[in-house]
Amino acid sequence: MIRTHVLVCGGTGCMSSGSAKIREVLQSEIDKAGLTEEVKVVQTGCFGLCALGPVMIIYPEGTFYSRVTAEDVPEIVEEHLVKGRLVQRLVYNDTGEAKKPEGPVSLNETGFYKKQMRVALRNCGVIDPENIDEYIGRDGYSALEKVLTSMTPDDVIKVIGDSGLRGRGGAGFPTARKWQFAKNSVSDKKYVVCNADEGDPGAFMDRSVLEGDPHAVLEAMAIAGYAIGADEGYVYVRAEYPIAVKRLSIAIGQAREYGLLGKDIFGTGFNFDVSIRLGSGAFVCGEETALLTSIEGNRGEPRPRPPFPAVKGLFGQPTIINNVETLANVAQIINNGAEWFAQMGTEKSKGTKVFALGGKINHTGLVEIPMGTPLRTIIEEIGGGIPNGKKFKAAQTGGPSGGCIPASLIDTPVDYESLQSIGSMMGSGGLIVMDEDNCMVDIAKFFLEFTVDESCGKCTPCRIGTRRMLDILNRIVEGKGEEGDIEKLEALANDIKATALCGLGQTAPNPVLSTIRYFRDEYEAHIREKRCPAGKCKALARFTIDPEKCKGCSACSRKCPVNAISGVIKSPFVIDQDKCIKCGTCLETCKFGAISKK
Amino acid sequence: MKTLAELNEIRERMKTKVSVRENGNTYRVVVGMATCGIAAGARPVMSALLSEVTAQHLEDTVHVSQTGCIGICQYEPVVEIFKGDEKYTYVKMTPEKMKEVVDSHLKNGKPITEYTIGSM
Numbered sequence: 001m002i003r004t005h006v007l008v009c010g011g012t013g014c015m016s017s018g019s020a021k022i023r024e025v026l027q028s029e030i031d032k033a034g035l036t037e038e039v040k041v042v043q044t045g046c047f048g049l050c051a052l053g054p055v056m057i058i059y060p061e062g063t064f065y066s067r068v069t070a071e072d073v074p075e076i077v078e079e080h081l082v083k084g085r086l087v088q089r090l091v092y093n094d095t096g097e098a099k100k101p102e103g104p105v106s107l108n109e110t111g112f113y114k115k116q117m118r119v120a121l122r123n124c125g126v127i128d129p130e131n132i133d134e135y136i137g138r139d140g141y142s143a144l145e146k147v148l149t150s151m152t153p154d155d156v157i158k159v160i161g162d163s164g165l166r167g168r169g170g171a172g173f174p175t176a177r178k179w180q181f182a183k184n185s186v187s188d189k190k191y192v193v194c195n196a197d198e199g200d201p202g203a204f205m206d207r208s209v210l211e212g213d214p215h216a217v218l219e220a221m222a223i224a225g226y227a228i229g230a231d232e233g234y235v236y237v238r239a240e241y242p243i244a245v246k247r248l249s250i251a252i253g254q255a256r257e258y259g260l261l262g263k264d265i266f267g268t269g270f271n272f273d274v275s276i277r278l279g280s281g282a283f284v285c286g287e288e289t290a291l292l293t294s295i296e297g298n299r300g301e302p303r304p305r306p307p308f309p310a311v312k313g314l315f316g317q318p319t320i321i322n323n324v325e326t327l328a329n330v331a332q333i334i335n336n337g338a339e340w341f342a343q344m345g346t347e348k349s350k351g352t353k354v355f356a357l358g359g360k361i362n363h364t365g366l367v368e369i370p371m372g373t374p375l376r377t378i379i380e381e382i383g384g385g386i387p388n389g390k391k392f393k394a395a396q397t398g399g400p401s402g403g404c405i406p407a408s409l410i411d412t413p414v415d416y417e418s419l420q421s422i423g424s425m426m427g428s429g430g431l432i433v434m435d436e437d438n439c440m441v442d443i444a445k446f447f448l449e450f451t452v453d454e455s456c457g458k459c460t461p462c463r464i465g466t467r468r469m470l471d472i473l474n475r476i477v478e479g480k481g482e483e484g485d486i487e488k489l490e491a492l493a494n495d496i497k498a499t500a501l502c503g504l505g506q507t508a509p510n511p512v513l514s515t516i517r518y519f520r521d522e523y524e525a526h527i528r529e530k531r532c533p534a535g536k537c538k539a540l541a542r543f544t545i546d547p548e549k550c551k552g553c554s555a556c557s558r559k560c561p562v563n564a565i566s567g568v569i570k571s572p573f574v575i576d577q578d579k580c581i582k583c584g585t586c587l588e589t590c591k592f593g594a595i596s597k598k
Numbered sequence: 599m600k601t602l603a604e605l606n607e608i609r610e611r612m613k614t615k616v617s618v619r620e621n622g623n624t625y626r627v628v629v630g631m632a633t634c635g636i637a638a639g640a641r642p643v644m645s646a647l648l649s650e651v652t653a654q655h656l657e658d659t660v661h662v663s664q665t666g667c668i669g670i671c672q673y674e675p676v677v678e679i680f681k682g683d684e685k686y687t688y689v690k691m692t693p694e695k696m697k698e699v700v701d702s703h704l705k706n707g708k709p710i711t712e713y714t715i716g717s718m
C-alpha cells in the first residue's frame with residue numbers, strides 16, 4: 001500500500017527554481033531508504049504560492065514545505081518519511097495571525113489559502129497532470145459521460161446558463177448565450193476554440209490550469225462541442241508556454257487513446273477531436289477575431305464584428321471562443337449542478353475568479369476567490385500585505401486594458417459590475433499591487449508603452465492615437481509637461497476608445513484615464529511643479545546635500561560618476577544640478593544621511 | 599478505447615489513490631518511528647499494517663503516517679489511531695497484534711482496548 005504521497009510542484013515557477021532536480025533526488029533517496037513501495041512521488045501543477053517555491057506537500061499529514069532545495073531532500077526523507085519528524089525550518093505555517101503556531105498547520109489553514117475557494121484550480125497541485133487516470137479518479141470525464149448519455153444540447157446550455165457562468169477572458173460575456181448563438185447557426189461544420197493566449201503581462205492562471213489540469217479543458221471543449229454541434233476544436237496557446245504545451249499534448253494523446261476524444265465517443269456517435277495551434281505571443285492575437293485569423297494561417301489582425309464568430313468564425317464557420325479558465329469551470333457545473341455554482345459569488349457575478357497576484361505584495365502567486373470578495377481581503381489577508389511596512393497605494397486589474405483601484409476604494413467587492421463602475425475591470429486576472437513608491441504617471445506610461453508596442457497597426461486610432469498619448473506622457477515624466485496636457489490626453493483617449501477597430505485600441509487608454517481619475521494631483525505635480533511625488537521619475541528627481549548634516553568627507557564626490565559634486569574637505573559639499581544624472585550613487589554612499597532625493 | 603464500464607473501473611480504483619490527498623472521514627493511523635520505535639520493532643509493525651490494510655481493501659478509509667518519539671519509549675512500538683476527536687493509543691505492538699487491530703478496529707470499528715495504553 002502507498003501510505004504517503006509527496007507532491008512536488010511542477011508549475012513553471014517552481015520548475016524554474018529547480019523542482020525537477022528535487023523530484024529526481026527525492027525518488028532516489030526514497031528508493032535508498034527502502035520506501036519505494038510505501039511512498040509515491042507525484043509531480044503536480046501550480047499550488048499558487050509561487051514566491052515560496054519550490055514547494056512540496058506531504059500527505060496524509062498535509063505538511064507544506066517551502067523553498068526546498070535538492071540539498072534539503074535527504075533530510076526530508078530521513079526525518080519526515082522514515083522517522084516521522086518534521087523538518088521544522090522548511091515548514092510553512094503562516095496563518096496570518098500575530099502569533100505563529102508551533103506545529104505544522106494544514107495548508108487550508110494558512111492565511112494564504114483560508115479565504116480561497118478552489119474551483120477552476122481544483123486539481124492544480126493535487127493531481128499528476130500527465131496521468132489521465134488521476135484526473136478520472138477526481139470525477140474526470142464523468143461530466144462528458146453525463147452530457148453524452150443523458151442530456152440534450154439544449155439541456156447543457158440551460159445548465160450553463162442557470163449557473164450564471166460568464167467569460168473569464170476579460171469581457172465577462174455570458175457563456176451560455178455565446179453557445180446558444182453558435183448552436184442556432186446552421187452549418188455542418190462548427191468549431192470550438194480555447195483561448196490560451198494569455199497576453200496580459202503578469203497573468204498566468206491559464207498557463208497554470210493547462211499545466212496542472214489539462215484534461216479539464218479538453219473535457220469542457222468536448223462538452224461545448226456537443227452543445228453547439230461542433231466536431232473539431234483548437235487550443236490556441238502561446239509558444240512561450242512550453243510546459244503547458246507539452247502537458248496538453250500528452251493529455252490529448254491519452255484522451256484519444258481512451259476514446260474520450262476522437263470518433264464515436266462512448267459509442268454515442270458523437271465525434272470530437274482537439275488540436276493545438278501555437279501563437280507567437282502577440283497581445284492582439286488574444287483578441288478573438290485576430291486569434292481566428294492567426295489559426296487560419298494569416299497575420300494576426302482583428303476583423304470588424306459583426307459578423308460575430310458564433311455566426312461566421314474560424315474558416316468562415318460558426319465558432320465559439322472561450323477562455324481557459326471559463327472552460328475549467330464547465331465540467332464541475334455539469335457534475336455539481338447549476339445551483340452549486342450559482343450560490344458562489346454575487347448576484348451578477350457567479351462562481352470564483354483566479355488572480356495572479358504580483359507587484360508589491362508579500363505572497364506573490366495564484367489565488368482563487370469567490371466573486372465579490374473585497375479587494376482588502378485579497379491584499380491584506382491572502383496576499384499577506386505590503387512588504388517593508390510600506391503603504392498600499394493602488395491595485396491594477398485588467399492589465400493594459402484595465403484600470404487602477406486606489407487605496408480609498410480598497411473595500412470594493414471584486415466582481416464584474418463593481419470593478420467596471422469604478423473605471424477598472426475584471427480583466428483576465430492580473431492583479432498588480434502598488435505601494436507609495438510607485439508613480440501613477442509612470443504606471444500609466446508602462447501600460448501604454450506595452451499597447452503601443454503591441455498595436456497591430458491595422459487601424460489608425462490605435463496605431464497613431466496611442467503613440468501620441470505616449471508622447472505626451474513621456475514629456476510629462478521628463479519634466480516637459482505643459483498646461484492642458486491632461487485635457488489633451490483625455491480627449492485623445494475618448495476618441496480612440498470610440499473609434500478603434502478592436503478591443504486592444506478601445507481599451508488601451510483605460511490605464512491613463514483611470515490614473516487621471518484617481519491621481520490627477522500627481523499628474524499636476526509633474527506638469528506644474530516638475531515634481532514626482534513618489535520620487536520615481538528620474539528626470540524630475542533632485543538630489544541635494546543638507547549643509548547642516550554634511551561633514552565634508554568627500555565620499556560622495558569621489559563616487560559621483562560625472563563629477564557633479566564639489567566642495568572643500570570638512571565643509572559642506574554641493575551638487576551641480578546641471579551635471580547631475582540622478583543615478584543616486586551619492587545617496588547610497590553618504591554615511592551621515594545628508595543627501596536627500598525629492 | 600475504453601468502454602464506460604472500464605472508465606468507471608479506473609475511476610473507482612483511482613479515487614482511493616488520490617483521496618489520500620484530502621482529509622475526509624477516515625481513520626488516521628500513526629506509527630511511532632523514532633529511533634526508540636524502530637529499535638523496538640516499529641518497522642515490521644508498519645509493514646504488517648500496510649499489507650493488512652491493502653489485503654482488507656481499506657485504503658479508502660485508512661490513512662497511514664508516521665511520527666517521531668511520543669515520549670513513552672518503554673511502550674514502543676506505539677501505534678495511534680485517530681478518528682474525529684477519538685484517539686486510541688496501542689502500545690507494545692507486534693505484527694500479529696497489528697493485524698488483529700486492523701481487522702477489529704479499522705475494519706469493524708471495534709477497538710481492542712486490552713492492547714491500548716490504559717490497560718497496561
Ligand SMILES: Cc1cc2nc3c(=O)[nH]c(=O)nc-3n(C[C@H](O)[C@H](O)[C@H](O)COP(=O)(O)O)c2cc1C
Binds near residue numbers: 286
Ligand atoms: C487585445 C485583447 C487581448 C485579449 N487577450 C485575451 C487573452 O489573452 N485570453 C483570453 O482568454 N481572452 C483575451 N481577450 C478576450 C477575447 O477576445 C475573448 O473575449 C475571450 O477569449 C472570450 O472567452 P470568454 O468568453 O470565455 O472570456 C482579449 C481581448 C482583447 C481585445
